[in-house]
Amino acid sequence: MSSNPDHQIHHNRSFVSNPQHQSTAVIVPPPCSHLEEFKAGRGATAFGKLLECIRVRPLGRASVRREPNEVFRCSACRQASQRVYACVSCAAVVCDIHAPDHEHEIAIDVDRAELFCCSCGDQVYDRDFDSAIVLSQTAAATLGGCNSLCTPPPENLRKRRRVDYRPWTPDSRERALLGTNSSLLPGNDEDLSSSSNFPVGLKGLNNLGNTCFMNSVLQALLHTPPLRNYFLSDRHNRFVCQQKNGVHRNKNERNNKNPQRLCLACDTDALFSAVFSGNLASYEQQDAHEFFISMLDGIHEKVDKDEHKPHSQGALTNDLGFRKTKSASGRLHYFSSGDCCIAHRVFSGILRSDVMCTACGFTSTTYDPCVDISLDLVPNHEGPAKTSTKTHHSCNGNAESINSGHSSGTSTLMGCLDRFTRPERLGSDQKFFCQQCQVRQESLKQMSIRKLPLVSCFHIKRFEHSSIRKMSRKVDRYLQFPFSLDMSPYLSSSILRSRFGNRIFGFDGADGNEADESTSEFELFAVVTHTGKLDAGHYATYLRLSNQWYKCDDAWVTQVNENIVRAAQGYMMFYVQKMLYYKASEKQSG
């Protein structure tokens, strides 16, 4: 048995680790003096000939071989040990025992395509080396070109320039307008009753006959910060709304309406009508998640019309492979990061789907917008997820899969997300036509998140409908969900980087901007829960306002301890980005 390779790997004390352990931030460790000297002397062709010998197995590691089945033997002891290094300077091969004796310093671990410093006795890292490895790996995956794997994002996905947030204060003219055109809400100033101690805007909603499925989602939406801010800051003009949408309403009723009524009530009104007029089969015991989708859809259509936004806002090109979807009415929809309406601007993210040929590694990529992520509850008998595809190991050498609690049998939201983004082997009945092989091949599919929305909604698939067995059932199993959630491991940049061996390289979506780190951090603000049976259950919503949790059970709103929320049976969880960045706003008329 060859020597334990671990004794060669030790931590270099000069490296300062990233205290925040962000998964998207690749820290390039400073080179040891030997590597630095080596590179200084050689410039761009530092690793030269050996890089021409990179072999990439389909979906596998990069290794260095001058000939396909070359076996490397140590020039000192003639052993073909588990870990051998090829010197970059003289191409001599040494094993880990004899490496320190070699006259040159920088070598390559031939089986792993990793740089090794013989003097330090440690694995070292270099950006140029990693880039060359990745380019070899991606050439195999993409018919020779890089396209979706490593090109910089096209124009429409690059962030508009960020600006610093400037709070608005009225100038003297605006103050005068405010004084003459508004009045304080009643009961605010010196009302000492208990009713003035709760947050403004927290109201119960009457149950109008099994409408808790609507009430629960409405509560979450009413308190979704960007959505709430949008409507409360009057970004939606009611007069335009009335004129443009008269066709959808009973004109007699509309004319009688009190013009002082708030626009949001008007919108909600229209949505109630739309919901009951046939969008859902019947109002009884409807699914809250379906209602959520319908709500966003309703806001989209409504606001879209009002603000005259052309449907192809954002000039989406085919670079990203966006699918142009046709609705039943024949309208083409182009969804980018939600320039179409406030609902999509808040909730719309982009999912990336990669299908990889297991024979040659060719990868086909598509992007799809999504307003939420529906997750399967991992069944109990599955236990810890398959570890073969996991490359995230904790740094203390523990090789156990870190699926956040699976070892204890508890299902967790992060475990579901791990499952959602893991490579999945498609069945032999689902062979995919590989453009490179020109035949149908077995393939792997992997999802990742190309762009995170402002608000992430996770829907847990607790309702199972089996058309085979003609039955439906509800899965009551508890799902642990965090109050604070870091989404960076599920980003396309992280998933791709992991797929290609965690090299120092900017993968799809990683633009190296340090500020991006904080856009992956989310905090929980609403949880829609379902209790009871599939056909006779009840929805309620927990809301967090000013760091206090409330339970909204139709018209019954109570303060609750956060423990109650943590222990609740989550059906839909709403997370908002901790850091919101601002772009310069468009000019507002008037």
Add this chain to the structure above:
Amino acid sequence: MDVASESHRIARLGLDRNLDDEEEELRLSAQARARLADPSNSEANSKYVVDIFGQTHPPVASEIFDCMNCGRSIVAGRFAPHLEKCMGKGRKARVKATRSSTAAAQNR
């Protein structure tokens, strides 16, 4: 296949997941569930609560208002079934522009 190289790279490049935070969340959730399962814990017993509006029991939706479609007086708790019948006739089905992510994940 040993994982020493991979772990070394992940650690050195600062790519390890923040296990501390994840474990803390797990611990808090487990603790919360344990506390609520404890019968001596008064938090779990929500019988004698007062809501934020000072009411001592959940209100019944007994208000009566006029239907904005037909003008009749309907009691709130029966408004939804009424509206369905009232508006249901003669309406075209609305088109869904928004798809849920299950469709995106399943469609290829």
